[in-house]
Amino acid sequence: MELIWQGVVEAIRLLLTGDPGVLAITWLSIQVSGGATLLSLLAGIPAGVALALTRFPSRGLLIALVNTGMGLPPVVVGLFVSIFLWRSGPLGLWELLYTPTAIVIAQFVIAVPIVTGLTIAAMQQLNPRLRLQLLALGASRWQMLWLLMREARLPLLAAVMAGFGGVISEVGASMMVGGNLLGQTRVLTTATVLETGKGNFDVAIALSLILLALVFGVNYLLTWVQQRGRAA
Amino acid sequence: MSIPVLEGRDLRVVYGRQEVLNVPQVDVREGEVLAIIGSNGAGKSTLLRVLGLLEATTAGTVLYRGHPVSPSGRQGLTIRRRFASVFQEPLLCDTTVRVNAALGLRLRGRPTTEVDAGVRLWLDRLRIAHLADRRAHTLSGGEAQRTSLARAFAIEPEVLLLDEPFAALDPPTRAEFLSLLQDLLRQAGCTTIFVTHDREEALQLADRIVVIIDGRVRQVGRPAEVFGRPATEEVARFVGVETILDGQVADDHDGLLSVAVNGTKIEALGKARVGEHVLVCLRPEDLVIRLRGDRGAQESARNRLDGVVQDATRLEAQYRVQIACGPQMVALVTKQSFEEMGLTPGTRVVVTFKASAVHLIRR
Numbered sequence: 299m300e301l302i303w304q305g306v307v308e309a310i311r312l313l314l315t316g317d318p319g320v321l322a323i324t325w326l327s328i329q330v331s332g333g334a335t336l337l338s339l340l341a342g343i344p345a346g347v348a349l350a351l352t353r354f355p356s357r358g359l360l361i362a363l364v365n366t367g368m369g370l371p372p373v374v375v376g377l378f379v380s381i382f383l384w385r386s387g388p389l390g391l392w393e394l395l396y397t398p399t400a401i402v403i404a405q406f407v408i409a410v411p412i413v414t415g416l417t418i419a420a421m422q423q424l425n426p427r428l429r430l431q432l433l434a435l436g437a438s439r440w441q442m443l444w445l446l447m448r449e450a451r452l453p454l455l456a457a458v459m460a461g462f463g464g465v466i467s468e469v470g471a472s473m474m475v476g477g478n479l480l481g482q483t484r485v486l487t488t489a490t491v492l493e494t495g496k497g498n499f500d501v502a503i504a505l506s507l508i509l510l511a512l513v514f515g516v517n518y519l520l521t522w523v524q525q526r527g528r529a530a
Numbered sequence: 531m532s533i534p535v536l537e538g539r540d541l542r543v544v545y546g547r548q549e550v551l552n553v554p555q556v557d558v559r560e561g562e563v564l565a566i567i568g569s570n571g572a573g574k575s576t577l578l579r580v581l582g583l584l585e586a587t588t589a590g591t592v593l594y595r596g597h598p599v600s601p602s603g604r605q606g607l608t609i610r611r612r613f614a615s616v617f618q619e620p621l622l623c624d625t626t627v628r629v630n631a632a633l634g635l636r637l638r639g640r641p642t643t644e645v646d647a648g649v650r651l652w653l654d655r656l657r658i659a660h661l662a663d664r665r666a667h668t669l670s671g672g673e674a675q676r677t678s679l680a681r682a683f684a685i686e687p688e689v690l691l692l693d694e695p696f697a698a699l700d701p702p703t704r705a706e707f708l709s710l711l712q713d714l715l716r717q718a719g720c721t722t723i724f725v726t727h728d729r730e731e732a733l734q735l736a737d738r739i740v741v742i743i744d745g746r747v748r749q750v751g752r753p754a755e756v757f758g759r760p761a762t763e764e765v766a767r768f769v770g771v772e773t774i775l776d777g778q779v780a781d782d783h784d785g786l787l788s789v790a791v792n793g794t795k796i797e798a799l800g801k802a803r804v805g806e807h808v809l810v811c812l813r814p815e816d817l818v819i820r821l822r823g824d825r826g827a828q829e830s831a832r833n834r835l836d837g838v839v840q841d842a843t844r845l846e847a848q849y850r851v852q853i854a855c856g857p858q859m860v861a862l863v864t865k866q867s868f869e870e871m872g873l874t875p876g877t878r879v880v881v882t883f884k885a886s887a888v889h890l891i892r893r
Contacts, residue, residue: 425621428621430579430584431617431621433584433610434582434610434613434615435614435633435634435637435681435682435685436610436611436613436614436637437637438637441637445623449624
């Protein structure tokens with residue numbers, strides 16, 4: 299108990315004094331996971347909308363693959379991204395391994411199926427006749443897509459939250475493709491693992507608290523957007 | 531005759547292997563209310579969607595004011611924006627009544643002042659101005675459907691497409707709605723295509739009726755024509771003719787025909803050759819029943835058959851009575867006279883009806 303208490307006190311001190319090392323790690327986490335989430339939205343939402351609203355052969359197979367991807371183990375992603383970025387690998391020339399970009403790529407791969415899968419579900423829970431009604435009201439194709447997405451905004455924001463939550467908390471892939479290099483690729487999760495291993499529980503607890511606060515803050519903001527104007 | 535607003539030629543719609551629509555010709559004229567009636571699954575909603583440029587046909591052409599048009603592309607969108615639709619479900623967006631009512635105008639990029647004015651006018655006319663700030667999902671079925679109508683009328687469409695707009699409403703709401711819609715259509719004067727399986731609604735609203743059965747148009751005409759002079763047995767059944775009997779024309783006295791039906795003679799006004807086989811159609815409300823031995827009513831009626839009550843079912847304000855008088859007949863009797871006569875299975879009665887009430891379908 300004493301250990302945890304000391305850890306919490308030290309954590310609060312670190313946070314209040316604005317320890318530069320901790321701040322840098324936090325900022326990198328926000329940049330990397332935020333960037334990966336944004337990219338996954340850019341790819342996953344259009345893909346999900348398309349898979350939900352169109353009919354073509356092998357569509358069922360694709361959706362099944364996306365749903366499988368939602369449970370993709372981060373270490374597996376880390377392994378394959380490492381192989382691709384390895385100096386002798388297919389993308390080795392870019393020399394991206396052990397850079398923040400590598401982490402963004404790995405986290406993007408983790409988040410895309412989550413965002414796509416939840417977007418498919420979000421769009422499919424809409425009344426299918428709503429499309430006909432919007433068309434009949436004079437909506438162009440793009441107007442219709444925009445209105446349908448607005449109708450599905452609650453579950454779509456849940457997709458954003460799930461995507462961000464999936465990557466900010468992930469450690470295996472970041473460790474493998476980032477290397478946990480101090481000042482370069484050390485993020486909140488990998489730093490927590492390291493400090494715990496070294497027995498620096500106070501720092502580890504501080505990092506965990508920041509991570510929790512960050513996840514809470516982002517989700518609180520998204521929930522506020524989601525629930526706005528929905529008084530029972 | 532002036533060019534129809536919409537016309538369909540050789541329309542065919544096939545889903546998989548099933549042909550759901552096959553209509554050689556149909557037109558919608560300026561300013562009229564055209565009802566498309568038929569039972570569930572007859573293809574009437576499909577015809578509405580095809581004419582409203584909401585669905586592509588497998589074959590055939592839709593003409594808008596004489597020009598062939600297709601649902602796809604820029605041209606389809608431009609023409610479609612002159613139409614507005616109301617479906618069975620209100621299909622509102624998850625926002626306020628006001629924003630929903632404005633949707634059609636906004637999609638057309640109309641300026642805000644025009645949108646606001648249109649929305650205010652139509653919320654008022656549909657008597658839902660007090661609900662303007664309510665969210666759609668808190669509305670009752672009737673309120674939601676009014677919002678859907680306001681959204682459609684606010685566009686001030688050239689053609690209004692209505693697909694069973696009352697089907698999901700409870701009977702009192704529905705009756706209120708029907709008369710409201712009748713007033714609005716009279717005021718707005720816009721061309722309307724109105725799909726319904728309810729013949730009362732069609733009678734009340736329509737200038738012309740298209741009867742569609744199994745994807746094919748069986749009859750087109752004014753309501754009195756379709757209901758009084760159905761073209762085929764199926765149409766007759768659909769428009770509420772309950773007595774349909776096989777007969778053969780036995781005699782012709784200057785248009786007053788005598789038709790032999792199952793051992794009895796029925797007199798009818800109509801055109802058919804002597805010896806020709808016909809279907810004798812009688813609407814239940816045209817038959818009058820009294821107890822055998824009673825005198826009085828309907829002495830002028832040409833037809834007078836003795837019969838025995840077989841069965842009776844209670845409807846809202848009337849009884850539906852089945853009578854065996856040689857052929858089987860069905861009559862409607864008011865609750866009052868039903869009780870006065872004390873009709874029960876086995877009661878001996880006289881059935882009378884005018885020769886002009888008989889409609890003959892030549893076979």
